[in-house]
Amino acid sequence: MGEKARNDPYEAFVGEAKAHHRLLVFAGKAKKRRSNQEWVQKEGKS
Secondary structure: OOHHHHHOHHHHHHHHHHHHHHHHHHHHHHHHHHHHHHHHHHHHHO
16 A cells, blocks of 8 residues: 555545546547447448
């Protein structure tokens, strides 16, 4: 456990929550991009 987390659990929690939110946003963008690429590939085959 890092020194900051040991000294202030609230700050550690907030940091982890922010990191989790960033990962969710990134995953959502990746999923949307992947679905757009699949759509383009399907349109190209028509």
